[in-house]
Amino acid sequence: MELNNMAITSAEILQKLTQKFGEDAIHSYESYGMFTFETDKDINLKVLQFLYEEPSLNFQFLTDLCGIHYPDNTGKEIGVVYHLHNLVENIRIRYKVFAPKDAPNIFTASKLFSAANWMERETYDFYGVNFIGHPKLKRILNVDEMDYFPLRKEYPLEDQTRIDKDDEMFGRG
Amino acid sequence: MEHHVKLPEGSIEKLTTTLNLGPTHPATHGVFQNILELDGERIISTEQSVGFIHRAFEKLAERRPLYQITPITDRLNYCSSPINNMGWHLTCEKLLKISTPKRVDYLRVIIMELARISDHLICNSIVGVDSGAYTGFLYVMQQRELIYEIYEEVCGSRLTTNIGRVGGFERNFNNIAFQKIEKFLVEYPKVLKEFGNLFIRNRIFMDRLQNTGGISAERALNYGFTGPNLRAAGVDYDVRVHSPYSSYEDFDFNVPVGKTGDNYDRFLVRDAEMWESLKIIEQAYQKVQEFKGTDADVFHAEVPEYYLPKKEDVYTKMEALIWHFKIIMGETAIPKGEVYNSVEGGNGELGFYFVSDGGRTPYRLHFRRPCFIYYQAYEELIKNGLLSDAIITMSSLNLIAGELDA
Numbered sequence: 071m072e073l074n075n076m077a078i079t080s081a082e083i084l085q086k087l088t089q090k091f092g093e094d095a096i097h098s099y100e101s102y103g104m105f106t107f108e109t110d111k112d113i114n115l116k117v118l119q120f121l122y123e124e125p126s127l128n129f130q131f132l133t134d135l136c137g138i139h140y141p142d143n144t145g146k147e148i149g150v151v152y153h154l155h156n157l158v159e160n161i162r163i164r165y166k167v168f169a170p171k172d173a174p175n176i177f178t179a180s181k182l183f184s185a186a187n188w189m190e191r192e193t194y195d196f197y198g199v200n201f202i203g204h205p206k207l208k209r210i211l212n213v214d215e216m217d218y219f220p221l222r223k224e225y226p227l228e229d230q231t232r233i234d235k236d237d238e239m240f241g242r243g
Numbered sequence: 244m245e246h247h248v249k250l251p252e253g254s255i256e257k258l259t260t261t262l263n264l265g266p267t268h269p270a271t272h273g274v275f276q277n278i279l280e281l282d283g284e285r286i287i288s289t290e291q292s293v294g295f296i297h298r299a300f301e302k303l304a305e306r307r308p309l310y311q312i313t314p315i316t317d318r319l320n321y322c323s324s325p326i327n328n329m330g331w332h333l334t335c336e337k338l339l340k341i342s343t344p345k346r347v348d349y350l351r352v353i354i355m356e357l358a359r360i361s362d363h364l365i366c367n368s369i370v371g372v373d374s375g376a377y378t379g380f381l382y383v384m385q386q387r388e389l390i391y392e393i394y395e396e397v398c399g400s401r402l403t404t405n406i407g408r409v410g411g412f413e414r415n416f417n418n419i420a421f422q423k424i425e426k427f428l429v430e431y432p433k434v435l436k437e438f439g440n441l442f443i444r445n446r447i448f449m450d451r452l453q454n455t456g457g458i459s460a461e462r463a464l465n466y467g468f469t470g471p472n473l474r475a476a477g478v479d480y481d482v483r484v485h486s487p488y489s490s491y492e493d494f495d496f497n498v499p500v501g502k503t504g505d506n507y508d509r510f511l512v513r514d515a516e517m518w519e520s521l522k523i524i525e526q527a528y529q530k531v532q533e534f535k536g537t538d539a540d541v542f543h544a545e546v547p548e549y550y551l552p553k554k555e556d557v558y559t560k561m562e563a564l565i566w567h568f569k570i571i572m573g574e575t576a577i578p579k580g581e582v583y584n585s586v587e588g589g590n591g592e593l594g595f596y597f598v599s600d601g602g603r604t605p606y607r608l609h610f611r612r613p614c615f616i617y618y619q620a621y622e623e624l625i626k627n628g629l630l631s632d633a634i635i636t637m638s639s640l641n642l643i644a645g646e647l648d649a
Contacts, residue, residue, distance in 0.1 A: 101580055101581050101582065102337060102338070102580060102581070102582045104582075104583060106581075130464065131464055131467070132467055133467070133585075133592070133594065133611060134583070134594055134596060134609065134611040136596060136609040138598065138607050139607075151596070151609075153583055153594070153596070153611075157464075157478075157480055157485075160485050160486070162583070164581075164583065183465060183467065184462070184465045184466045184467075184619070184620070185465065185466050185467025185616050185619070187619055188615065188616065188618075188619045189615075189616065192615075196301070209294075210293060210294060211293065211294035211297040211648060211649070212294065212297065213294075220299065220302060221301060221302055226306075227302060227303065227305070227306045
């Protein structure tokens with residue numbers, strides 16, 4: 071494919087987004103050269119759809135989708151991070167939405183991107199994000215019987231200095 | 244659909260057969276389970292389940308300083324560990340804003356392309372095995388052995404390589420390594436030629452692979468395909484070209500693409516990529532040879548805060564011992580920030596999303612594992628096909644359980 075030299079800039083992406091969703095809806099910054107922005111979680115599908123369909127933006131490739139947990143951000147503890155790629159102009163952007171921990175409901179992107187299906191299941195599996203409208207939201211890497219979301223920050227890995235456990239079989243006795 | 248068996252009205256028996264393929268099955272080459280619903284030999288539907296060797300890498304990484312994460316990346320796509328290791332080191336370098344000398348880049352390119360060849364060799368020869376031709380698989384193992392010997396000279400290990408450091412390599416390539424690379428460059432083209440002759444225009448092989456497991460470019464993109472699988476569908480997306488890392492822009496190579504995205508095209512794309520990798524290695528080897536005198540001794544960037552000092556110095560010098568301790572314990576400063584970096588892995592875009600809060604370990608590290616993402620298309624690829632084709636489709640997708648389950 072032709073790499074276009076007239077690629078859209080971060081400022082233009084931001085301008086298009088603010089034009090569509092209003093200035094207050096978009097909080098953006100740049101991290102290591104990647105345009106990153108955050109919106110309210112309720113409009114995530116509209117934003118993704120707009121990025122997908124608007125011909126000048128054309129972000130039609132979902133590179134990555136993952137969760138993140140900030141226990142100290144009250145009311146916005148659980149985040150979902152999308153990495154989108156405009157393959158024609160070769161631009162990547164990052165998009166984040168946050169939801170409260172006690173009701174982590176976020177609309178599913180799996181209708182727009184088939185790739186999102188398992189990535190959302192993975193995010194549910196590890197962070198407990200409830201993707202509304204997902205065709206089959208069940209655990210994917212962990213066992214179905216698991217009753218917690220292990221990548222949340224309140225589950226630390228085992229303390230390696232603990233002495234109350236018999237580890238003889240693992241050479242640590 | 245027409246059925247041969249006619250069940251009486253109200254029968255509780257069903258017309259289809261449920262077949263449990265996996266999790267441990269010799270034909271799946273890894274731990275995958277598929278619960279297939281079959282009508283005769285035709286697949287009606289399948290339910291995949293994954294996660295049998297899930298090892299919680301992302302959680303582990305949250306407690307490990309940078310160098311302790313490298314061995315984790317070995318165990319993602321273990322057919323091409325060096326690419327994963329270097330992808331991780333490149334991600335750290337991006338976060339730490341370290342630039343590497345050209346010689347380091349070229350040496351890395353040699354190792355990464357060797358890894359790509361060994362990855363593709365395995366995948367393509369396994370496709371052969373699953374379609375009934377075992378010879379190719381055993382034959383190319385010799386070449387993989389040569390590649391592993393080169394790794395061994397460079398880093399001391401073969402499969403889970405843990406190769407390199409942030410900023411470069413742990414030691415300079417020795418003469419034996421260069422000799423082995425030369426030997427590989429001489430022997431490998433003949434083997435690959437023969438390997439191609441064995442399969443590419445083989446009538447039986449073509450009949451088995453053509454028009455099975457195909458996907459359109461549009462669907463492949465929607466499914467997040469990357470790497471040879473996407474290129475086989477006709478999209479020339481390659482991270483090495485689109486976002487060059489490690490000086491890939493200095494090399495002249497083609498990005499082979501297919502048309503139909505079926506098993507045969509995937510095989511051809513991988514085969515062509517192995518030739519391209521060979522071209523890249525030859526160029527990189529030439530470029531490395533052009534460094535003379537003290538330039539030829541450069542094998543890492545000067546970043547004492549992140550590059551581990553020489554082991555001899557650690558045992559004899561105070562300064563080196565302190566740095567060694569600080570680096571291993573993650574006591575050197577890591578900037579705050581978030582970075583996404585990707586490399587062209589053996590089976591697609593291997594991405595690292597690294598969120599740092601300035602602490603000694605990543606706050607969050609997410610691996611974008613290409614085969615986890617494209618394996619979800621498997622159901623669509625094999626639907627209404629034959630069971631025996633589904634086996635070939637699985638191996639031609641190059642699914643690696645270690646990467647899939649992270």
